[in-house]
Amino acid sequence: MIGLTQRDQTVLEAIITDYIETGEPVGSRTISKRGVMNVSPATIRNVMADLEEMGLLHQPHTSAGRIPTVKGLRLYLDSIMRSRQLVGSEKDRIRDALQNRPQDIAQLLRGTSRLLSQYCRQAGVVLWPKQSIASFKHIEFLRLGPFDIMVILISKDGLIHQTHIESRDEISQGELDKHSLYINELLQNVPFSRVKQRIREEMESEKALFDRLFSMALQMANHAIQYAIEDSEIYIEGKTNLLDNPEFAHVEQMRRILQAFEDKSKMIRLLDETLKASTGIQIVLGAEGELLGEWQDMSLVSAPFRRGDTPLGVLGVIGPLRMDYSRIIPIVEFTAQFLSQMLDIADEA
Amino acid sequence: MIGLTQRDQTVLEAIITDYIETGEPVGSRTISKRGVMNVSPATIRNVMADLEEMGLLHQPHTSAGRIPTVKGLRLYLDSIMRSRQLVGSEKDRIRDALQNRPQDIAQLLRGTSRLLSQYCRQAGVVLWPKQSIASFKHIEFLRLGPFDIMVILISKDGLIHQTHIESRDEISQGELDKHSLYINELLQNVPFSRVKQRIREEMESEKALFDRLFSMALQMANHAIQYAIEDSEIYIEGKTNLLDNPEFAHVEQMRRILQAFEDKSKMIRLLDETLKASTGIQIVLGAEGELLGEWQDMSLVSAPFRRGDTPLGVLGVIGPLRMDYSRIIPIVEFTAQFLSQMLDIADEA
DNA sequence: TGGTAGCACTCACCCCAAAAGAGTGCTAGA
DNA sequence: TCTAGCACTCTTTTGGGGTGAGTGCTACCA
Secondary structure, three states, X not given: OOOOOHHHHHHHHHHHHHHHHHOOOEOHHHHHHHOOOOOOHHHHHHHHHHHHHOOOEEOOOOXXXXXXXXXXXXXXXXXXXXXXXXXXXXXXXXXXXXXXXXXXXXXXXXXXXXXXXXXXXXXXXXXXXXXXXXXXXXXXXXXXXXXXXXXEEEEOOOOEEEXXXXXXXXXXXXXXXXXXXXXXXXXXXXXXXXXXXXXXXXXXXXXXXXXXXXXXXXXXXXXXXXXXXHOEEEEEEOHHHHHXXXXXXXXXXXXXXXXXXXXXXXXXXXXXXXXXXXXXXXXXXXXXXXXXHHHOOEEEEEEEEEXXXXXXXXXXXXXXXXXXXXXXXXXXXXXXXXXXXXXXXXXXX | OOOOOHHXXXXXXXXXXXXXXXXXXXXXXXXXXXXXXXXXXXXXXXXXXXXXXXXXXXXXXXXXXXXXXXXXXXXXXXXXXXXXXXXXXXXXXXXXXXXXXXXXXXXXXHHHHHHHHXXXXXXXEEEEEHHXXXXXXXXXXXXXXXXXXXXXXXXXXXXXXXXXXXXXXXXXXXXXXXHHHHHHHHHOOOEHHHHHHHHHXXXXXXXXXXXXXXXXXXXXXXXXXXXXXXXXXXXXXXXHHHHHOHHHOOHHHHXXXXXXXXXXXXXXXXXXXXXXXXXXXXXXEOOOOOOOHHHOOEEEEEEEEEEOOEEEEEEEEEEEOOOXXXXXXXXXXXXXHHHHHHHHHHXXX
16 A cells, blocks of 8 residues: 555544444545544545545445445555453453353353444354363263264363264174273363374274284274364354344345354354464455355454464354444453463363 | 034134134135135135134224134144054155254254254254253363362263362362362263162272261262253244244234244253153144243143163144144154164263 | 215325535645 | 646436236125
């Protein structure tokens, strides 16, 4: 963005601020009257024409005001806007809401998502990829039918995952119980990151080589765990908040948006990207990212949370392009930070 | 409903059928032209006037056609309508959809809910109260903090429940493991209906009276199980289908409906009622039941499913008052029946 | 007495034209 | 380089007339 004078920036900022507030195209008169700079509407019009030429603004029709383009918003976010700091009471509110839900990780994450949605009046979202589960805690095999086995996997931080596998040979519950006893002992407190390796080692041990049962148990565990930790948990709360936004006042759009949410896998993929690139706060504006068709007019503010240095997951807020970023960004930032803290504590215990 | 002649019934039926199809007020001309009875519009108008006086029809404004009232719909459902039988291929479709999801109970129930929603093009719902869980299978205590304990409870049919309790004394994971070992042995395969009694017996045994640890374990288990089985699981799928109905085309209504869904407890209470009164298919029309404010213009078609003779849960379809009952009723009925069968099989295994 | 035909009447809805309002671009002047 | 003024454009609102669906009523017929 070369050649943006101070005045250009001020005008752009004023337009975006106003647009975020009202959702309507904003005209030169409005800006002039706002008094952030003492120039006449005509002058502002000139600046606006320049900004439009640069692709930062857009005019829905000849005699309407301007609205920012995605490019304009991006520029604003990157180099003009400065987020407001949260005051103590706001931080307290977040802290309270999270600390009062100590039940288990799943509830903590869902609670976080709900908190974000309520506080930002948009949809809140939390992604928790299973790989990040701390350590193996317990496995349980359950016989559903002669060949059908359900595997229940519990991680040390209390998340539960269940899978379903088929064994090649008929198998009794008694045998399964032996399997789980064996595996539980073997993997007690092993971090998931090392589970696979540990199983491989064991498979090559003498015991496994000569004991068909044990070898089978290992295979089943391997299978189930692999499947389990590839999965992700995603918590999306407060979707109906989005309906309050006038930009989604039309039934068509509303449906489009809500239907897009039904397919969680797309959402997961998107957030996963964010997690990989995780360098603090991230903002994806509709038309930019891999947010496809349905999401054109949405935007996502997200931040990773971590335990120590390893990122665990992502949380964020989804709403229309026109969001109060200066407020939402610090909220997302602080929530991520605080959730990280809480997970640290949970781990120590 | 005294004094409904055959002709009155025919007219009422014709009006309702047409209204269900089009969603518009229906006029005398339309009915006359439909040819179900060879009378002139004028005659039909007289009948309509009678029906309106009885409170079975309603006229939005002077020069509009009639739409059925809730009272009219109720009468129609109770004594005029006869549901169409499902043909073989329709039954097959339901069977296939359910049999291809053998994973676990939770998935089966969610799948059922989704099936109902897709097949009826409305929202599908399945309620599974925890009391109905077959038998105790496994319990696991997990130490989260010095006094915080997470309890994971697995039932024989593979549903998982987790609760969180606080112990009065500090407790180690080792002790907890002993507890779970003990409880697991004690309650192996005991039906939940008898778990409480079994625990009480054990508490009075010598072993528990003199062993503080064991007594504590029993108390914890009792606590957790009590809490767990009071809970209900509810699966609501396909909410966005409702948005296709022209009666919810207005944003206000749409939001009202969707927000009503966010509070699941109300839904659970309602379905619970249905379960208690469970004598086959049940239909609750908006203004009749305890469906409060938000649900005025909705209706629920539900049926219990059972294992053997004991009802396990309820499934159904939620949609606008104007639904194709003659189609939806047999679908709900058959699905409930077939789900019952599947659960029988699952239990035998 | 029950059914039918005719007719005047009532609304909701659509369409169109006119007016209002918001905002622009351009030009001339300080 | 900024400002004031003005003509112009385009959307939105408003109001009125026409249209059509549907009714209620009355008179008439089998």
